[in-house]
């Protein structure tokens with residue numbers, strides 16, 4: 001009897017296969033099928049220690065609202081570009097901590113998985129990046145990184161939350177996201193990617209260091225590597241500028257005006273063109289003494305000696321107790337945006353919170369007297385190795401064939417791009433490789449005229465975000481370039497950036513430029529400087 005049943009069911013299976021009546025793969029189904037598959041799906045079968053916050057089929061064009069989000073994140077809604085199945089979970093990471101998780105699975109799936117990161121010391125979900133990935137066919141996850149809002153007060157006496165922030169949240173949501181993707185589409189993702197900038201850039205590099213299997217391709221913008229020292233560097237500005245009431249305080253109008261103009265006067269034409277963009281700020285040896293007031297000169301356009309010293313100090317590297325380098329200098333050229341935070345004469349909020357709630361555990365910390373002992377304390381604590389300064393990524397890049405694409409704005413006002421160049425050299429020497437060997441798995445693109453992660457006077461749109469994208473084309477989009485590198489083995493030599501007039505596509509292109517990978521340097525070779533063919537990537541002699 002049993003044998004007959006087995007035979008009959010085998011026959012049925014055969015008939016169904018031949019007739020083509022097997023369920024279509026999910027990603028080929030129509031909207032109604034997708035909707036019911038979404039609602040029938042049982043996520044908690046595939047995830048441990050979680051509860052469901054939201055589970056819904058969302059059609060393209062819907063504006064999703066997030067009333068529970070901490071208001072400091074300034075994200076209240078997201079327009080969803082394509083049909084998705086949204087699975088929002090609360091996943092516990094310990095008995096004292098948990099992450100708020102978003103997994104958005106698109107109807108039209110390419111077989112690719114993407115995890116998104118956060119920024120600063122924040123716990124803000126980047127819904128916009130999740131949607132950006134969905135739009136381009138990825139199943140995507142994101143999280144609040146273990147706490148809520150842009151501040152760090154939740155870290156106080158809660159090492160579990162710090163652990164989530166440093167690495168555990170991203171690793172957890174990546175595992176969960178892969179589990180859900182496999183179960184939902186009945187097949188595992190073919191390739192796995194990561195996209196993040198700033199604090200999110202650090203998360204990507206941390207993942208390469210700790211969990212080399214998690215991603216095949218990591219796109220890390222303006223990475224907050226050397227994190228403890230970077231936090232000290234950012235804390236050090238307040239002591240250098242003083243508060244606005246101090247005698248030699250340099251107001252924003254001076255930095256944005258004649259000081260920035262003088263930087264351009266001294267350095268803009270090193271690359272051959274006066275266009276307000278310094279292609280390679282490492283070549284700019286700015287001399288602030290050129291701005292010293294002549295006798296009788298109108299002092300609104302010049303500096304006294306004390307002010308010159310402040311400019312020099314603000315643009316100098318940070319050194320530690322034995323004169324060792326702690327963090328490289330701010331690159332000249334970023335003055336116009338740096339006045340908003342680092343040069344504003346107020347403590348840098350992320351550094352202040354880190355020292356208060358992680359390093360010293362007291363709100364009494366005040367960084368007016370920030371000094372070498374604070375640098376030492378932050379460096380010594382280094383919780384969960386948040387430092388993120390690997391000298392050998394060979395488990396990721398060689399063993400796993402992982403690929404790492406780093407980009408950094410050359411007018412970054414929050415993390416100097418000189419830090420990324422230093423990290424690149426640190427890895428090269430740690431792995432004992434020259435740049436042509438490093439090129440096999442790591443490419444660093446210097447995006448001239450770009451501020452922190454996005455915007456700026458340069459050709460800054462390189463596909464780092466939805467609003468920074470001109471299309472999913474491997475020639476001009478860092479994420480698409482990574483996909484091609486991983487899946488076809490074709491590495492990007494340049495990334496074609498775009499700047500629209502007033503940053504609006506409707507106004508047309510103001511300039512486009514091919515950004516070079518380090519150590520190549522963009523050099524003007526003649527013709528209309530707004531066009532990419534007027535520039536060439538050359539190796540420094």
Ligand SMILES: *[C@@H]1O[C@H](CO)[C@@H](O)[C@H](O)[C@H]1NC(C)=O
Nearest residue numbers: 024029030031032033034036
């Ligand atoms: C699923 O899609 C097929 C083919 O388009 C259609 O015939 C069928 O009715 C759909 N089923 C559901 C439950 O919507």
Ligand SMILES: *[C@@H]1O[C@H](CO)[C@@H](O)[C@H](O)[C@H]1NC(C)=O
Nearest residue numbers: 046047048049172175176179
């Ligand atoms: C993913 O699924 C595997 C087995 O299906 C399970 O062991 C693991 O705990 C899941 N991961 C998470 C983070 O829930």
Ligand SMILES: *[C@@H]1O[C@H](CO)[C@@H](O)[C@H](O)[C@H]1NC(C)=O
Nearest residue numbers: 047048049092093094095172
């Ligand atoms: C789930 O929680 C239990 C108890 O806290 C823990 O032992 C286990 O490791 C957790 N599982 C996962 C996949 O995190």
Ligand SMILES: *[C@@H]1O[C@H](CO)[C@@H](O)[C@H](O)[C@H]1NC(C)=O
Nearest residue numbers: 063064065074075076077078
């Ligand atoms: C979405 O949020 C923005 C602010 O980020 C707000 O201006 C807009 O009114 C919101 N839209 C809806 C439909 O809630």
Ligand SMILES: *[C@@H]1O[C@H](CO)[C@@H](O)[C@H](O)[C@H]1NC(C)=O
Nearest residue numbers: 051090091092093096097098
């Ligand atoms: C989410 O998890 C955290 C930590 O495990 C818990 O404190 C919180 O109450 C949970 N929230 C919801 C909405 O389940």
Ligand SMILES: *[C@@H]1O[C@H](CO)[C@@H](O)[C@H](O)[C@H]1NC(C)=O
Nearest residue numbers: 027109110111112187189190
């Ligand atoms: C995954 O990759 C395989 C082989 O490259 C390809 O045949 C398949 O279509 C891909 N899957 C999806 C869902 O795209």
Ligand SMILES: *[C@@H]1O[C@H](CO)[C@@H](O)[C@H](O)[C@H]1NC(C)=O
Nearest residue numbers: 068069100146147148154161
């Ligand atoms: C973050 O907010 C969620 C509600 O949206 C809450 O469940 C969770 O406990 C919060 N996390 C922390 C660390 O406060």
Ligand SMILES: *[C@@H]1O[C@H](CO)[C@@H](O)[C@H](O)[C@H]1NC(C)=O
Nearest residue numbers: 257296297298299300301302
């Ligand atoms: C100094 O320059 C400012 C702005 O250029 C002008 O408004 C002011 O009148 C000048 N003062 C003197 C004393 O020339």
Ligand SMILES: *[C@@H]1O[C@H](CO)[C@@H](O)[C@H](O)[C@H]1NC(C)=O
Nearest residue numbers: 226229320321325326327379
């Ligand atoms: C970070 O700062 C500490 C303390 O001054 C120093 O010893 C260390 O070398 C620095 N590390 C890097 C990568 O800059």
Ligand SMILES: *[C@@H]1O[C@H](CO)[C@@H](O)[C@H](O)[C@H]1NC(C)=O
Nearest residue numbers: 156157158159358359360361
């Ligand atoms: C602050 O608390 C953390 C644990 O959260 C601990 O590692 C650190 O040593 C404490 N710092 C001080 C100055 O007590």
Ligand SMILES: *[C@@H]1O[C@H](CO)[C@@H](O)[C@H](O)[C@H]1NC(C)=O
Nearest residue numbers: 209210391392393394395396
């Ligand atoms: C590479 O992975 C192995 C096995 O997990 C580990 O022992 C080793 O320390 C890793 N190497 C580096 C440089 O991270």
Ligand SMILES: *[C@@H]1O[C@H](CO)[C@@H](O)[C@H](O)[C@H]1NC(C)=O
Nearest residue numbers: 392393394395429430431432
């Ligand atoms: C880098 O790490 C790998 C894996 O742990 C190891 O085999 C290799 O020797 C390391 N390279 C150097 C230069 O230390």
